[in-house]
Amino acid sequence: QVQLRESGPGLVKPSQTLSLTCTVSGDSISSGNYYWHWVRQHPGKGLEWIGHIYYSGSTYYSPSLKSRVIISVDTSKKQFSLRLTSVTAADTAVYYCARAPNFQPPHWYFDLWGRGTLVTVSS
Amino acid sequence: DIPMTQSPSSLSALVGDRVTITCRASQNIGYFLNWYRQKPGKAPELLIYFASNLQSGVPSRFSGSASGTDFTLTISNLQPEDFAIYYCQQSYTNHLTFGPGTVVDVK
Numbered sequence: 001q002v003q004l005r006e007s008g009p010g011l012v013k014p015s016q017t018l019s020l021t022c023t024v025s026g027d028s029i030s031s032g033n034y035y036w037h038w039v040r041q042h043p044g045k046g047l048e049w050i051g052h053i054y055y056s057g058s059t060y061y062s063p064s065l066k067s068r069v070i071i072s073v074d075t076s077k078k079q080f081s082l083r084l085t086s087v088t089a090a091d092t093a094v095y096y097c098a099r100a101p102n103f104q105p106p107h108w109y110f111d112l113w114g115r116g117t118l119v120t121v122s123s
Numbered sequence: 124d125i126p127m128t129q130s131p132s133s134l135s136a137l138v139g140d141r142v143t144i145t146c147r148a149s150q151n152i153g154y155f156l157n158w159y160r161q162k163p164g165k166a167p168e169l170l171i172y173f174a175s176n177l178q179s180g181v182p183s184r185f186s187g188s189a190s191g192t193d194f195t196l197t198i199s200n201l202q203p204e205d206f207a208i209y210y211c212q213q214s215y216t217n218h219l220t221f222g223p224g225t226v227v228d229v230k
Contacts, residue, residue, distance in 0.1 A: 047167065047210055049219040060217055063124075096166055104173075107214040109157040111178065113166035 002026035004097050004114035012121050018084040022097030030055040030075040035100045038082045040093040053080050087121045094118050125213050127222035135230035140201045144225045146211030148192040155215040156194045162207045
C-alpha cells in the first residue's frame with residue numbers, strides 16, 4: 001500500500017526557512033508514473049497549491065509563491081522536499097504532500113495525499 | 124490564475140438525501156475539473172477526476188457532470204461519512220486552483 005508521510009519542524013520563526021520532507025513508501029518515486037506536489041491549507045480555510053516536482057528534478061511553482069519556494073527530490077531516499085524562505089505568520093498552515101498521476105500532464109489531479117503536517121510560524 | 128467558485132457554500136442534509144454541489148470556472152477549462160472530499164481533521168480524498176470519472180474505490184453514489192464552465196458533483200443516498208467539506212480543483216492550467224469549498228452538514 002503506497003503511503004506519503006510529511007515530516008519536519010512544527011514551529012518556525014518568522015523570517016526563517018520552512019523545510020518539510022515527504023517520504024514515499026510502497027512505491028518508487030522514480031518510476032516516472034507520477035508528479036509529486038505540495039499543497040497547503042491555512043487554518044479553517046481552503047486549499048492552496050504550492051508546486052510540483054518530477055523524479056528528474058523538473059519543477060513548477062505557484063506564481064504567488066515562486067520567489068520563495070524550492071522543491072527538490074532525492075530518489076535514493078524516496079523523498080521530496082519543500083523549502084519556503086522568509087516565512088511570516090501568513091505561512092502558518094497544514095502542509096500536504098500529494099501524488100498526481102502522469103496521465104495527461106499538466107492536467108493534474110491528486111489521487112494520494114499525505115496526512116498533512118501543521119507548521120506554525122511564530123517567534 | 125483561474126478563480127473557481129462553488130455553490131452553495133454550505134448545505135444541510137439528512138442521511139439518504141440526494142445532494143448537488145456546483146463549481147463554476149471563470150473561463151473555459153474543458154473537462155479538467157476534479158472533486159475532493161475532506162473529512163474533519165483529514166487530508167482530502169479524490170472522488171472524481173476530469174469532470175465525470177469516478178476514482179477507483181470511490182462509491183458509485185458519487186457522480187460528476189459538466190456543462191460549459193459549470194460542473195456538478197452529485198451525491199445520491201448521502202451516507203454519514205459524507206458529512207464533510209467538498210472542494211473542486213481545476214487542472215486546465217499549470218497553476219492549479221481550488222474552489223473555496225462546500226460544507227455538507229447534518230440537518
